[in-house]
Amino acid sequence: MGALASVMSEAVPLGKSLLGPALIYLTLNLIPGELMGGALILLLAVASLALHTIVAITTHRIVMLGPESIPEWGIRSWSMRETRFAKYAALLILMFAMLISLAMVSQPIGPPLAMIAIVVAGSSLSLVFPAIAIEEDLSLGDAWRMSQGHLPQLIVCVSLFPLILGLTTLLLAMIPYASALAVIVQLVATVLTNAALSMAFGEIRRLRT
Numbered sequence: 001m002g003a004l005a006s007v008m009s010e011a012v013p014l015g016k017s018l019l020g021p022a023l024i025y026l027t028l029n030l031i032p033g034e035l036m037g038g039a040l041i042l043l044l045a046v047a048s049l050a051l052h053t054i055v056a057i058t059t060h061r062i063v064m065l066g067p068e069s070i071p072e073w074g075i076r077s078w079s080m081r082e083t084r085f086a087k088y089a090a091l092l093i094l095m096f097a098m099l100i101s102l103a104m105v106s107q108p109i110g111p112p113l114a115m116i117a118i119v120v121a122g123s124s125l126s127l128v129f130p131a132i133a134i135e136e137d138l139s140l141g142d143a144w145r146m147s148q149g150h151l152p153q154l155i156v157c158v159s160l161f162p163l164i165l166g167l168t169t170l171l172l173a174m175i176p177y178a179s180a181l182a183v184i185v186q187l188v189a190t191v192l193t194n195a196a197l198s199m200a201f202g203e204i205r206r207l208r209t
Contacts, residue, residue, distance in 0.1 A: 006063050006195050013067030014191065017058045017074040021051050022187055029183040050078075052190065053086045059194040060133030064202055069134075085132045088140070092125060123147070123154040130194075130201040150204050157196040165189035 007014060028044055028051075054075055061069040075082070096118050103114030124147035131138035138146070147154055169189060172182040 006199060007192055010062050010067060013070070013072075014059065014062055016072055017062065017067075017070050018055060018187075018191070020074050021054050021058075022184075025051050025055075025187055026180065026183050029186075030180060049086055049090060050082075053082050053089065055187070055190055056129060056194045057082060057085055057133040059191050060130045060198045063195050063198040064130065064134055081132065081135055085129060088128055088132065092122065096122065119155060119159045120151065123158040124151060126154070126158045126197060127201055127204070130198050133198075146204060146208065150200070153200055157200045158193070161196055162189065162193045165192065
């Protein structure tokens with residue numbers, strides 16, 4: 001509820017800052033499946049990572065630093081901040097993909113253990129992202145240590161909350177002619193998840209000082 005209240009209170013600056021990325025995201029997600037090929041899939045993956053980076057950094061900065069921390073109509077250039085954010089995101093995706101691949105060869109116990117590890121590690125290490133967004137120096141090791149004692153709250157913010165929102169998006173996507181609405185809801189869910197992570201990061205940082 002706190003994340004929703006935070007997003008609602010900054011709805012205007014968030015809406016203006018994220019309008020461009022949202023339109024691009026909607027366009028990319030409405031490309032017909034029959035047009036998908038190897039090169040296009042790779043291009044869309046890179047574009048999706050870049051868009052999620054912009055959306056996340058914009059949300060984190062507005063929630064934690066206020067709307068004046070972002071240009072009125074959103075981030076206009078790609079800097080080392082965005083590169084570092086995307087690099088960590090890609091690294092975690094690769095690590096978790098490798099873990100799932102290894103788990104699949106050790107049925108039946110491997111996949112459940114891998115999912116537990118991904119939830120715990122992903123929830124803990126995700127603290128690095130709001131730190132990068134506000135340009136604080138925080139490594140993955142620092143994020144792991146910072147998360148100790150706060151893991152249940154982080155699991156709710158980073159894993160359970162997005163899962164519930166994702167299921168809602170999935171149900172919408174199954175409704176005929178509702179694909180555009182499903183993409184919009186997915187984007188809103190992403191913003192809410194990042195807002196929840198921002199609030200968790202801020203609270204954990206406050207308790208540590």
